[in-house]
Amino acid sequence: MNETADITDRDDFIAGLDLPAHCVLSEDSELRPYECDGLSAYHQVPWLVLLPETVQQVQSILGYCHQHKVPVVARGAGTGLSGGALPLANGVLLSLARFNSILDIDLDNRLARVQPGVRNLAISQAVAQHGLYYAPDPSSQIACSIGGNVAENAGGVHCLKYGLTVHNIAAIKIVCMDGELLSIGSHALDSAGYDLLALMTGSEGLLGVIVEVTVRLLPVPETAQVLLAAFDSVETAGHAVAEIISAGILPAGLEMMDSLAIRAAEDFVHAGYPDDAAAILLCELDGTRAEVETRISEVQELLTSMGAREVRLAHDDQERQKFWAGRKAAFPAVGRISPDYYCMDGTIPRKHLGKVLSTISQWSSEYDLPVANVFHAGDGNLHPLILYDANKAGELERTEEFGGRILELCIAVGGTITGEHGVGMEKIDQMCVQFNENELQQFHAIKQAFDPHGLLNPGKAIPTLARCAEFGRMHVHGSELPFPELERF
């Protein structure tokens, strides 16, 4: 139990909860399914799982936990990839799974007010008949919930043009650790006071529990077309991306895959990718028919002039889906060729792509661990997938070390350790490299303003200074890079 908790007996704790029995899970067999989220490398059976059904129950649970200093971890669909919903052995795992209703669709203002457990894709499905959709589309969108999307500021393949979760929500309701219910944001385009909506988005369950979300809906574009271009080197593909952006074109999606990822995806879903290419680009343009027609031929010419050895246009929606199928199945495809894989999530200024990928490839040989790369090329978000076998002694540790170096490399070139998956448990040590002591202290002070006793999702997202000292890697300023052996780029 938490050292400050004043109630350590689980049965006593449950007896004091104002919650129906079917909302409480305490048997080992009931708790075990909650031991991890989408990052299964980390697991911990929770002390207790609570499944409230009303906002009042959430308020009462948090107030009760606050009173007894019992920590709380909120969980949505459990698809997160950074261990943000990893339970605590001494805390409550608060599942929002039963908050699964769409409360209101406001067509005039193009808003949907939904409970946090509603699945991302379910929102778009519910409004499709009106020609509207919810833009952010993380790859887990059939399963992940909107509350978790807000907590993680989830992205997807269309971020360059349509933004992340933070750009596509209007309001939320949160329950604070002391049980108070707050409305943040509004159905207007802005609100009075500080932008707490932005602060809450991506705060990884450390500041409050989200119990309602109002998302913005967009009209479904009149048309979308996708091009597939094959290249003999990733550098050339990277240059082509820069050229497209420089030409004033803002693709809806711009994705790159390297040879290992291409082959894995092709073997798995037969998307028709040229499996001897060093890199492929998928470039999707959407908008009005007239706009897309003009632009797609410009991009076609550009890709060819930039050295693509093959450029294919999907001729109908079926072929378009097929092109995307390979990219969308890239993670499971890699899962088929390796017992385990570890997905990284750094973002880099795109211009450093070639150098970053060649360094990763060099390290891949050093560690003797293959890497497949998929890349949200438009916005610089890189997902190297490190292939390993957890059953081989020491291989997970080597993978984590390799992964840590990749993240530090992302920082060194001016990027970040996480573009869309969140810090969670997984990248907490690299936070010590990305932020200095004062910055981390500032984060802790902000946390204090919401949760003075540190009871919400403790140990995640923001490392303590003690942890950073133990990790032994300090924040490094521009001129003193953590990799002196590397040339500066």
Add this chain to the structure above:
Amino acid sequence: MIQQDLTEPLRDRIAGACAGRTPVSIRGGNSKSFYGHPCEGESVDVSQHTGVLEYEPSELVIHARAGTALTDIENLLKQNRQMLAFEPPHFSLTSTLGGAVASGLAGPGRPFTGSVRDAVLGVGLINGRGEILNFGGRVMKNVAGYDVSRLVTGALGTLGLLTDVSLKVLPRPASEYTLQQVCSQQDAILRFSQWMAKPLPLSAACWFDDHLYLRLSGTETAIRQAQHQLGDTLLEQGSEWWTAIRDQQHVFFQRQAALWRLSVPPATPPLAIPGEWLIDWAGGQRWLSSDEPAETVRRITASVGGHATLFRNGDRTTDVFQPLPAPLFSLHRRLKQALDPKGILNPGRMYKGL
């Protein structure tokens, strides 16, 4: 463009003010001194802290010091056929990047291409303890740590002095045309709502004096098609119209009465408050020139889920911004305390007690 790094002296000023618990009033180009409440304290001038630190058009990111003139930044972007998507108002030629971000004010493109904070990727900040901090970054996607960069956007300097900002920029559209149409306010709001639900190349929509105005952006053919669909007449010199609305040079903004900015759900029908109206943001931002009591304006605006700001003129001794519910205000105060424990940064500029 002059490059001058004053980070250290600015830090020393704030650290000194913190030690002496003496309030400071942060200013950039001084073009928005009318906005919010006047705040006491020694003036700290950021306008000489200037220069673009990084700009590569193919990355769609610009990073510049807070004192850099907006016009310098916009000219540089224009040379590369790019733009600031949120179209910040220039209330004078001296407007700075830092002021644009600290005020969080956006122009007519806001409902279509995003707000100021939507474009903010990272900031350099001196907090109320006099510490130089960096949050966010210079990449599009970054979820490491709390989003302090967007929290301080629009906070009117009450949470920190901005030293530098990185912003996402957008390609400038190939062409732009403005259409106008005779229309009542009520019909305009209805039509905006219908058009916003359709995939049209709209980039601004406003109404004034029984006319609605639409800006279309995109390729020439796409605009022609949309124009055909909408059937309105073309307004010559349309871009001047939007600039006048953005910078409040339009005659509507020259009145002596109190100028209110009402932010409401865009489809809200016309509000029954006596006065003159100019509707922007496809219905979401409504300018009201009226001498009605503040209490009436706020009550009616709040009743439709919006908030009202006394933007210019009027009685500025009471709240300028919509008062916040007590629990929310108390959270604001705790956040202020977290970033500015001595309460020295622009105290009272936004709300009394912040």
